Amino acid sequence: MNLSMFNIFFFLLLLISPLDLSLARHCVVEGPLQVHIINKLPPNGPPLKLHCAAKDTDLGEYSPAPDEDFNWSFCELIGFRTLYYCHFWWYSKVQMFDVYSDPYTCIKGQTAFNFLEYCKWEVRENGFFLEQYNETEKAYHMNLLYDWS
Numbered sequence: 001m002n003l004s005m006f007n008i009f010f011f012l013l014l015l016i017s018p019l020d021l022s023l024a025r026h027c028v029v030e031g032p033l034q035v036h037i038i039n040k041l042p043p044n045g046p047p048l049k050l051h052c053a054a055k056d057t058d059l060g061e062y063s064p065a066p067d068e069d070f071n072w073s074f075c076e077l078i079g080f081r082t083l084y085y086c087h088f089w090w091y092s093k094v095q096m097f098d099v100y101s102d103p104y105t106c107i108k109g110q111t112a113f114n115f116l117e118y119c120k121w122e123v124r125e126n127g128f129f130l131e132q133y134n135e136t137e138k139a140y141h142m143n144l145l146y147d148w149s
């Protein structure tokens with residue numbers, strides 16, 4: 001299943017969910033969670049354009065300057081249903097993936113536990129890096145998760 005298929009599947013799951021999320025909105029973690037997307041592309045290239053959204057929140061199109069930290073905060077819902085995804089455009093390249101879908105690993109399917117209250121992404125020339133904890137080294141690293149398509 002590719003990512004867009006996964007999103008459609010996830011949205012369908014939300015739509016048919018018997019739980020009314022607007023009535024059941026609570027923070028189940030201490031303090032709000034944050035997602036950071038930092039533009040680490042070379043400053044002499046064309047601007048990065050991104051568009052992030054969740055099911056009921058559209059963060060709009062934005063073009064972060066080089067080294068700018070585009071970030072937002074949110075409360076996790078009971079049952080961990082929050083899912084933010086972003087589209088990215090740079091040169092003729094396009095990429096799209098979930099930037100947040102899990103409070104413990106930032107995105108579902110990752111095994112590296114995140115002890116921070118934020119998920120930090122860097123957009124680089126060679127792809128998209130997520131800050132992840134390495135259990136062996138007891139340290140955080142920026143790991144390449146997605147290439148530019």
Ligand SMILES: *[C@@H]1O[C@H](CO)[C@@H](O)[C@H](O)[C@H]1NC(C)=O
Nearest residue numbers: 036038067068069070071072
């Ligand atoms: C998060 O974004 C705000 C603007 O919305 C900015 O002022 C702030 O510096 C950013 N946070 C970090 C850690 O850069």
Ligand SMILES: *[C@@H]1O[C@H](CO)[C@@H](O)[C@H](O)[C@H]1NC(C)=O
Nearest residue numbers: 112133134135136137141143
């Ligand atoms: C964690 O660090 C060790 C030692 O540098 C390395 O061998 C291992 O591949 C890393 N694990 C992950 C999941 O990145």
